[in-house]
Amino acid sequence: MSEQPQGRIKIGCAHHAYLSWLGDITKEFQKVYSKIEIELIHDYSSNLLKSVENHEIDACIISKREGDHKWIPLYKDKLVAWVSENHKLAKKNSISIEQLKKEPFIATHVGEDTDYARIFKKYHIVPNTRLATKDVFVTYTMVEAGLGISVEHSLTAKV
Incomplete structure (x- = not known):
């Protein structure tokens, strides 16, 4: 043996x-x-x-990054908007990326190479950032308090 x-x-x-x-x-x-x-x-x-x-x-x-790496896809997650239940956008089925320019935005991991930062860069979006945090759960708490909206992966948004 x-x-x-x-x-x-x-x-x-x-x-x-x-x-x-x-x-x-x-x-x-x-x-x-x-x-x-x-x-x-x-x-x-x-x-x-x-x-x-x-x-x-x-x-x-991790989220896929460029380069010569061996990738094994586990899940195709999408980015979703976080809004509080009382927010005027809460009843909508979707929010345009342009809306992120107008609404007070709560940014998570400012200055880091995040997926939402990549999307904003790709579509030349400069969000109306009012608050910033380094913790996704703090972002969620601020959104729930009605201080703004944010963007996060759909699986994280469910946690």
């Missing part, structure tokens, strides 16, 4: 919504490979990709 593999794996994850998936996968993996230590790291997609390229982590779950 061969000895069980040992070692350490570092896995990065950029989105809170995927952490529960990673938890379930880790639990099943450790049933089979109990001697392998797993370190989970939460960071921005671009930072995690650099960590993979620099061999600092072994794999990551």
